[in-house]
Amino acid sequence: xxxxxxxxxxxxxxxxxxxxxxxxxxxxxxxxxxxxxxxxxxxxxxxxxxxxxxxxxxxxxxxxxxxxxxxxxxxxxxxxxxxxxxxxxxxxxxxxxxxxxxxxxxxxxxxxxxxxxxxxxxxxxxxxxxxxxxxxxxxxxxxxxxxxxxxxxxxxxxxxxxxxxxxxxxxxxxxxxxxxxxxxxxxxxxxxxxxxxxxxxxxxxxxxxxxxxxxxxxxxxxxxxxxxxxxxxxxxxxxxxxxxxxxxxxxxxxxxxxxxxxxxxxxxxxxxxxxxxxxxxxxxxxxxxxxxxxxxxxxxxxxxxxxxxxxxxxxxxxxxxxxxxxxxxxxxxxx
Ligand SMILES: Cc1cc2nc3c(=O)[nH]c(=O)nc-3n(C[C@H](O)[C@H](O)[C@H](O)COP(=O)(O)O)c2cc1C
Numbered sequence: 653x654x655x656x657x658x659x660x661x662x663x664x665x666x667x668x669x670x671x672x673x674x675x676x677x678x679x680x681x682x683x684x685x686x687x688x689x690x691x692x693x694x695x696x697x698x699x700x701x702x703x704x705x706x707x708x709x710x711x712x713x714x715x716x717x718x719x720x721x722x723x724x725x726x727x728x729x730x731x732x733x734x735x736x737x738x739x740x741x742x743x744x745x746x747x748x749x750x751x752x753x754x755x756x757x758x759x760x761x762x763x764x765x766x767x768x769x770x771x772x773x774x775x776x777x778x779x780x781x782x783x784x785x786x787x788x789x790x791x792x793x794x795x796x797x798x799x800x801x802x803x804x805x806x807x808x809x810x811x812x813x814x815x816x817x818x819x820x821x822x823x824x825x826x827x828x829x830x831x832x833x834x835x836x837x838x839x840x841x842x843x844x845x846x847x848x849x850x851x852x853x854x855x856x857x858x859x860x861x862x863x864x865x866x867x868x869x870x871x872x873x874x875x876x877x878x879x880x881x882x883x884x885x886x887x888x889x890x891x892x893x894x895x896x897x898x899x900x901x902x903x904x905x906x907x908x909x910x911x912x913x914x915x916x917x918x919x920x921x922x923x924x925x926x927x928x929x930x931x932x933x934x935x936x937x938x939x940x941x942x943x944x945x946x947x948x949x950x951x952x953x954x955x956x957x958x959x960x961x962x963x964x965x966x967x968x969x970x971x972x973x974x975x976x977x978x979x980x981x982x983x984x985x986x987x
Contacts, residue, residue: 658985659842659978665828666851669774669795671726671751673697674978675851676841678858679797679832680704680730680754681805681956682938683945684866687715691722692863692970701728701754706938709740716748728752728776733760739767746771754778754797757806765791776830780808782819785829795828797853802834804856804958806895807884816847824848836960838980845981856958857977861970867948871967873900873955879962885909889916891926894933900955904940907952911936 660667666675678685678693680703690700702719704712712729719727729750731741734757742764745753753768754776768775774794779785785796798819800812812833820829828850835841836857844852858864860871877900884896885908892912899905915932918924924932937954944953968976 659845659982662842662845662985663851666830666849669828669850670699670728672699674974675699675830676974676977677701677728677797677830677832677851677853679799679803679853679855680728680756681855681859682706683942684859684864685730686865687719687722689858689861689864689970690719690727691725692861693858693974694723694725694727696969696971696974698970698974699726699728699752701730701752704729704731704735704741706732706735707741709737709744712741713744713747716744716750720748726751728754730754730756732757733764734758738764742767742771745773749773752776759784760791765793779819780810780815782822785819785823789823789827793827795830795850796823797830797832799853800833801884801896801898802959803832804882804898804961805956807833807898809896816844816849820844820848824850834958834960836963838977838982839984841977842981842984846985854960854977856960857964857973858970859957860964860967861973862967863970866945867950869948869950870945870955873944873950874957874961874964875966877955877957877961877964879959882957882959882961888912889919891919892916892929892933894930897937897954897956898958900950900957900961902953902955903951904944904954908936908940908954 663675674697676698680701682703682705685703693700753773776795777788777793779796798815801807830851830853831844831849832853841852883901887894915929940954943949944955
């Protein structure tokens with residue numbers, strides 16, 4: 653009982669900010685984090701986040717409305733800063749009085765933070781470095797996620813443990829910070845909370861939830877996968893700075909290398925501009941992830957997964973996952 657109150661105490665700033673029972677966020681995962689998983693996470697006491705990804709404003713409008721039918725608990729919407737319709741997507745969030753907007757994918761364009769704040773929503777930003785975290789603080793963001801390179805999907809170059817040691821002591825008193833990347837056990841949650849985090853964000857651990865609509869093949873690949881199978885993509889051309897992606901090694905990973913060579917050749921031949929080249933590469937990922945998550949083609953698609961995939965051993969309900977994480981965190985704090 654005492655340890656439970658210690659967990660709640662350490663998470664208090666996180667739960668106050670999110671309005672959830674526990675400060676465990678399920679990070680937005682394109683194609684996976686839709687109405688079913690998001691509502692299940694929030695209904696289980698965590699905090700679900702819709703992945704807007706490349707959705708149009710109309711699709712996001714429907715997704716938010718449908719999620720609201722499945723939960724009365726708070727949830728967030730993750731928007732990618734380089735989405736061409738970012739301002740329209742913010743307006744859709746405003747229309748539905750979405751309480752939390754998570755901005756991913758680099759520096760928010762001018763006016764976007766203000767536009768989100770004007771809807772009354774809280775803004776949460778990803779900070780891949782201390783300097784950027786400080787900049788976000790000055791711009792008035794309400795919370796920060798620091799995500800290490802152990803995570804699944806697009807990643808930065810620094811590990812979670814280093815980011816946590818660099819950023820938490822400096823900024824944890826000033827703003828709630830959520831730690832992400834490589835977390836699959838409650839003991840790790842307890843550790844980051846004791847270092848000053850207000851909460852955590854997990855992705856990989858929730859992919860195989862019963863409530864996740866990921867294709868059975870995608871879930872099987874996760875259950876079979878080991879930490880060392882979740883590798884990062886390689887960049888083949890200095891002119892094409894691709895953001896590394898962590899995914900399970902398969903034919904798709906090799907295809908990505910080939911795609912980069914192909915695009916670099918088009919650049920050499922002057923057949924496409926740099927912007928178009930980078931866009932082609934991003935589109936490759938979006939399509940490849942859909943192929944794996946929705947169609948179940950885990951050979952040719954992109955099976956984005958974090959290094960914690962080796963600790964995903966079975967399909968469980970979201971409530972079971974949240975309970976085991978909080979039980980483990982409580983036990984660790986009691987020790
Ligand atoms: C399949 C998959 C898709 C993801 N898609 C997105 C996304 O669209 N936007 C985003 O901000 N993060 C995305 N992420 C990152 C997660 O939101 C989360 O931060 C990350 O999974 C946490 O690290 P972990 O995988 O080690 O738990 C994705 C992760 C995975 C595994």
